[in-house]
Amino acid sequence: MKITLNEAARQCQEKDKFLVLSHRAPDGDTLGSAAALCTALRRMGKQVRFACSDEIGKKYEDLFSEIQELTKPEEGFTPEWIVSVDIADVVLFGDGLAAYADKVDLCIDHHRSNGDFAKYSYVNSAAAATGEIIYDLLRLMNVEMDRKIAACLYTAISTDTGCFKYANATSRTLRIAADLMELGVDAADINRRMFDTMTRARLELERRVLDQLDYFYEGRCVTMEIPRSILEETGAKGSDLDGITSLPRQIEGAFVGVTIRERKDGGYKLSLRGQPPVDCSAICEEFGGGGHKGAAGCTFDRGTSQEIKETIVAAVGRHLKALDLLEEQPMEGSESQ
């Protein structure tokens, strides 16, 4: 049942024992939103626990040490109100929290695709991050925002907008971030941790995948392969791969970047990134996938990486030609080889 933020605020004020949930493979938004909400509820005298299916990544550890504490079981605690933050779909609870997927009382989220799995839902897709919604919620509940809460919310908003770089960042997003900075947040320190720090495994991964680029249609389409061998040899884990799919599209002149990543089971996961007027989701839909115009994906369960590359590059070529972005249409062959 969809409710207003005012109703969500009223529920939070009335209940006493909360369990707050973040999505699997937790990012800055789900963690920052949860941490701000947990801290606020505790200030209001409530009992609060926190849970997440996966571990909190190293770069978030310092910022979110408080919710880490709240994951420890508390004797005799039975949650009265289960709140999910930034969870768009039941699969995103992850294995560890799967049992909660049909027990959520209040879902707070900003994903347009929200699966409406909870008893009560407040979903605002105009918000750049769930952190923006939590900011509004705390204001409605008259919670005094201090530097600690503000740092959590700034992290949530900054990470989900690529530091205000992406199209989801609105002028309102920037004004909220300005409010949070005026509460004493060390924004530069947070941003350095979030954006300008990489593991050695990530560095090694980048070095290796930069050897895997192929240019097509005079560089309008750039492909990048990530075979299992590279992941195994570099020791790169899930979080080390964050954003790597945006790399081929970043090359000057590229309208479409295609990342072809070999899966454990031998299949391939393709991630397409495009710039206007390209519609990546239209291309991926040809192969049973989908997404947004700027970012979409699909999977191939059979074929060699070379065959898959030829197939997707041909599809990209047809799309570029339909958009008049291509004069001739060389179907195959890499200019870089």
Added chain:
Amino acid sequence: MKITLNEAARQCQEKDKFLVLSHRAPDGDTLGSAAALCTALRRMGKQVRFACSDEIGKKYEDLFSEIQELTKPEEGFTPEWIVSVDIADVVLFGDGLAAYADKVDLCIDHHRSNGDFAKYSYVNSAAAATGEIIYDLLRLMNVEMDRKIAACLYTAISTDTGCFKYANATSRTLRIAADLMELGVDAADINRRMFDTMTRARLELERRVLDQLDYFYEGRCVTMEIPRSILEETGAKGSDLDGITSLPRQIEGAFVGVTIRERKDGGYKLSLRGQPPVDCSAICEEFGGGGHKGAAGCTFDRGTSQEIKETIVAAVGRHLKALDLLEEQPMEGSESQ
């Protein structure tokens, strides 16, 4: 002579023929500030020309095509008022504009180190970018801000703050950016051009320099060498090198990143980047250089790159030890070799 922004506004309103100057190797701030000012002055019915010692980089071409037009000589035009924007020092006029260095009537800048070379100067080092000052100036002159001027100013501010990532971005910076977005600026498009686009030469350069990393003191200090051969083989030019010096410091655990770049004359330029509590300028001062705590540099005119690396790594080690960031102090030797 230092003047207030009100006085600067009055001067701009009174004069009729302007020459606006940007600094050599022009960046988003000097170009965006100049473009916004030129456009505003022309709307006010003034005659305006623009000049810069170096060419406008390809990624700025679309945004700043208007000032490119204003570089063409206009017959019978003699400037009545020469305005420099974002130029901190006379050497930054570059060879092409050296003749103007002692002829500037009004200097508008945000660099604390401004050399005070002009007849009148308005320098506000609290501004994250000169674009912030131009925003205030246009407001004082009651210039109607439209989407075009707003896009120039957004670009100026966004580029000089690393998209609001660095410590110079204040809450006021974000509020100004929000105002500009509300004038219809396509911020995401600008940011994609400015931050998420790289030349093939830059890409190739990154691939090559990632092979040149060396780790010391358990990774607390990371060095990166850029020999001439890499620059020559990749064809990387000045703008392709932007920000490359921040790479070694970004590696998890690194307190200091040192870039050792071979110069044309055979000497070496060292760029240090550090995170608190490290003071890079203190380290560089030992070798006659300087800068800020977070970013500083020095040069070595003699010695091999290996000798220079050992010297600077030892100095970094002493600094880390003095800050209690180092338990033992292995003076030499790379862990990665």
